[in-house]
Amino acid sequence: MTDASLNTASTQTGEAGFGDYFALLKPRVMTLVVFTALVGLLAAPVSVHPVVGFAAILFIAVGGGASGALNMWWDADIDAVMKRTARRPIPSGKVTGDEAFAIGMTLSAFAVVFLALATNWVAAGLLAFTIFFYVVIYSMWLKRWTPQNIVIGGAAGAFPPMIGWAAATGTVSIESVLMFALIFMWTPPHFWALALFMRSDYDEAGVPMLTVTHGRRATRVHILVYTILLAALAIGTGFTAVGGPIYLAVAVVLNVMFLIGAVRIWRRDEVMSEADNYAVEKKVFRLSLYYLFAHFGAIALEAGLAPFGFGGW
Amino acid sequence: MSFRQEHELHKRRFGRNLGLGVILAGLVALVFGLTVVKVSNDDFSVETQASGGQN
Structure with a gap:
C-alpha cells in the first residue's frame, strides 16, 4: 500500500x-x-x-x-x-x-x-x-x-x-535589504540539500524540484554555486551597519564550514551518497539551520551591545 | 450517573473552546496595552498641548 x-x-x-x-x-x-x-x-x-x-x-x-x-x-x-x-x-x-x-x-x-x-x-x-x-x-x-x-x-x-x-x-533601507538577501541566498542550498536525501518525496508528488528536472548532479553544482554567492554576501554584510566584529567572526567560521560542506556534496555522486545514507547531505542540511540562526543571532548581539559601547563598527 | 456520558469528542471540543478563549483574552489584554502605550507616547501629548495652546 x-x-x-x-x-x-x-x-x-x-x-x-x-x-x-x-x-x-x-x-x-x-x-x-x-x-x-x-x-x-x-x-x-x-x-x-x-x-x-x-x-x-x-x-x-x-x-x-x-x-x-x-x-x-x-x-x-x-x-x-x-x-x-x-x-x-x-x-x-x-x-x-x-x-x-x-x-x-x-x-x-x-x-x-x-x-x-x-x-x-x-x-x-x-x-x-x-x-x-x-x-x-x-x-x-x-x-x-x-x-x-x-x-x-x-x-x-x-x-x-x-x-x-x-x-x-x-x-x-539597505540594512534590511541585506538581511532579506541573506535568507534569500540561504534558502536554495538549504532546500536542495534536503531534496537530495528526501529523494522520492518530490518525485512522487510531481513537484519540479531541481533534483527531478535537471538531475542530482546539477543540484549538487547549484548547491555549490549558491553557497559561494551566499558566503560572499554573508561575509560582506559583516562590514555594513548591521555587522561588526562578532558578526564577522561568526560569518567567517560558518561560511568556511558551509563551503566545505558544499564542496563535499559537489564531489560526491549518488553511489557514494547512498553508501552512507546521505550522511554529508544531512550534515550540511543541519548545519544550514544553525548557520541562519547564528548569523541573525550575531546581528542581534551586535545591536544589543551597541548601547554599551560594544558591537557594530 | 450523569445524563450525558463524557466522550473524547467533548474533551477535544472543550480544549478548542478553552484555547480560543485564552487567545481572545490575550488579544483584549494586548489591545489594551497597545492603547495605553499609544495614548501615553510623546506624539500624542505634543498634539494635545498644541491644540490646548490655541484655545
Missing part, C-alpha cells in the same frame, strides 16, 4: 483539536519568522516600546502562520503524497480544506490590519505582500511550474526581518 492510497482513504473529518488548528500555522517555520523578524526589529536604529515590539512580532508571526494555512489548503493534494507532509492536518483528515482556507484568510486580514494599527502601513504592506507572495506567487504558481521554485519562493521566507525593521523605522 502506498502513502497516497493510505491518505486518500483517510479523508474523513473528525472534530479537530486546538493543536490541529495550530499545526496549520506551521509552528516550526514560525519560529524562524519570529526570530528573524525580532532581529530586524532589534537591529533597527529606532527604539520601539516593548509592548509595540511584542505586538509587531506577534502579528508578523500570525501573518506568517496564516500564509502557512493557505499553503496547506492549496497544497493538500501533494502533501498527501509526500511522506514528510502526509501527517499535516488536511491530508490526515483532521481539518477540512475549507476550514484551513477560512482560517488562513481571516488571520491574514487580522494580522495585516493589526500590524498597521500597532506600527505603520509600510510594515503592514510588506506583511500583506509576503502573504500574497508565498500563497499566490510561490504556492499557486511557481512551486508546480519551475525548478527555480525554491529560489524565487525563498523570498517569502526572507521578508520577516525586513518587516521587523520596517515596524521600527517605517522604511526599507
Whole structure:
C-alpha cells in the first residue's frame, strides 16, 4: 500500500483539536519568522516600546502562520503524497480544506490590519505582500511550474526581518535589504540539500524540484554555486551597519564550514551518497539551520551591545 | 450517573473552546496595552498641548 492510497482513504473529518488548528500555522517555520523578524526589529536604529515590539512580532508571526494555512489548503493534494507532509492536518483528515482556507484568510486580514494599527502601513504592506507572495506567487504558481521554485519562493521566507525593521523605522533601507538577501541566498542550498536525501518525496508528488528536472548532479553544482554567492554576501554584510566584529567572526567560521560542506556534496555522486545514507547531505542540511540562526543571532548581539559601547563598527 | 456520558469528542471540543478563549483574552489584554502605550507616547501629548495652546 502506498502513502497516497493510505491518505486518500483517510479523508474523513473528525472534530479537530486546538493543536490541529495550530499545526496549520506551521509552528516550526514560525519560529524562524519570529526570530528573524525580532532581529530586524532589534537591529533597527529606532527604539520601539516593548509592548509595540511584542505586538509587531506577534502579528508578523500570525501573518506568517496564516500564509502557512493557505499553503496547506492549496497544497493538500501533494502533501498527501509526500511522506514528510502526509501527517499535516488536511491530508490526515483532521481539518477540512475549507476550514484551513477560512482560517488562513481571516488571520491574514487580522494580522495585516493589526500590524498597521500597532506600527505603520509600510510594515503592514510588506506583511500583506509576503502573504500574497508565498500563497499566490510561490504556492499557486511557481512551486508546480519551475525548478527555480525554491529560489524565487525563498523570498517569502526572507521578508520577516525586513518587516521587523520596517515596524521600527517605517522604511526599507539597505540594512534590511541585506538581511532579506541573506535568507534569500540561504534558502536554495538549504532546500536542495534536503531534496537530495528526501529523494522520492518530490518525485512522487510531481513537484519540479531541481533534483527531478535537471538531475542530482546539477543540484549538487547549484548547491555549490549558491553557497559561494551566499558566503560572499554573508561575509560582506559583516562590514555594513548591521555587522561588526562578532558578526564577522561568526560569518567567517560558518561560511568556511558551509563551503566545505558544499564542496563535499559537489564531489560526491549518488553511489557514494547512498553508501552512507546521505550522511554529508544531512550534515550540511543541519548545519544550514544553525548557520541562519547564528548569523541573525550575531546581528542581534551586535545591536544589543551597541548601547554599551560594544558591537557594530 | 450523569445524563450525558463524557466522550473524547467533548474533551477535544472543550480544549478548542478553552484555547480560543485564552487567545481572545490575550488579544483584549494586548489591545489594551497597545492603547495605553499609544495614548501615553510623546506624539500624542505634543498634539494635545498644541491644540490646548490655541484655545
